Amino acid sequence: MPVLVYTESDKGKFKKNAFEVASYAHKVAQELGDTVTAVTINANEDDILGTYGVSKILKISNDQLDTFNAKAYANALTQAAEAEGAKVIIVSSSADTKFLAPILATKLNGGYVPNVVAAPESTSPFVVKRTAFSNKGFAHTEISSEVKVIGVSNNAFGMVENNVSASVEDFSPALGDADFTTKSVDVDKVVGKATIADADIVVSGGRGLKGPENWGMVEELAEILGAATACSKPVSDLGWRPHGEHVGQTGKPVASNLYIAIGISGAIQHLAGVSASKTKVVINNDPEAPFFKAADYGIVGDAFEVVPKLIEKLKEFKAQNA
């Protein structure tokens, strides 16, 4: 029985996490001696998934699914899992997928474990390592139900190439009015800008920046790096930046390759929320700021002097490495 993976796309184009979950599914399938079947919804160029070890693709093309709908998507995935007889289902940790995964797990009578950061430690019993306590700890969790739904953390397992040739089959799940009882009436989304969830680099500002009028240099730094912008909790509470930028324990979690904190002292809740980032840089004029204990690189100095210099040096670097 194949391992099933839901590979997410946005306007037809696969998200980065689609390749990460496909890579993870391939690893699990290897352990179990099975193959990987991916489900795609209104995606283009499905066969690229073969690069990451997917040997069969169930391709769903349905106009009703152009806009994400958790219940309808979960129902479609449930039918795909049943058609394939899949017992292990791999999904991502995007906002949309965290919305649909509990519905999917319940429909399949399965156990669901989100925030998984590594390949299963064993498959009998089936044990995975996940983050808990908002990244202040890890749990080793056994899934004892027959059907298992595993949510892989962003940027944790990585993309691993395993070239196989993928066959594409059209799949048409039966969906009815009952699946569309929540209706999307408006989507207000920033286009053409990296989001905190998907960005490789996140540049974040804190109260040390003194006011919303000083965010120009944060945005400029982010633009040079192709980074998403974020902020600390006090900054969002003060209304200097939108709530969607608040990262930390009660805001968004960050799992980027690089996290740059400017004028953020590093409250325990903030550090927890960003701890999954691979490399952390802090720029702060207070050498006693707790963030220095959590960071990989630090500059003690006035952000208003350091950041413009950093922008200048990065421009030089980009020019040389273009």
Add this chain to the structure above:
Amino acid sequence: MKILVCISNVPDTTSKINFTEGDTKFDTNGVQFVINPNDEFGLTRAMWFKEKQGAAVHVATVGGPQTEPTIRKALAIGADEAIRINAEPTDGFFVARQLAEVIKNGGYDLVIAGRESIDYNGGMVPGMVATLLDMNFVNTCIGLEIDGSNATALREIDGGKETISTELPLVIGGQKGLVEESDLRIPNMRGIMMARKKVLNVVEPVDAPKPTQDQKFEKPAAKGPVKLVDADNVGELVDLLHNEAKAI
């Protein structure tokens, strides 16, 4: 309108996290427990529905007797009645089954839970409850209006927000944005006194499977010391990020 707010009893956000009994249990020693922040935003929004639209607001938690101070706090904030399901909440599906039983028996129109608890971060209970009871469901909800049986919810998505139109009965996975941080209420003495007289029903759990079990916990590996770069030599940081960290 009858609202149930589901509450998790969690360690305060400032808590240091330690494990005990051979790293198989969370060490509650010296830890202050609070209403899960994501649930508290929902509770506060429920208070608004109570005051402006005459809703009845009940709260429920799955937990042992040690969770009662947290439940009493929710009553002191203004909930009318509380239910404690007397079981340890070790698995998300198990918790969802318990809450589904309470919701079915209580005839609630609107169920507000937090997007996730800040301790085990499962983020699955609201979606499972909705699916078990075939109720509508909106996750990562940052705004909610109810007009008769119609609901308009604002949902946070990656990189923006989405407006959703749906109907009661409805389950919400809420978070900050449902109300602002400054809207949160600290119980006053009158609220605390009244909370002592309010009904807190203790019910025994129904049989339900626990498909997941946490076997062992660990703390993140200790981090090496920070590498400091001189503020006059910012170029060195660019060099380190490129050559050493391979981050740019």
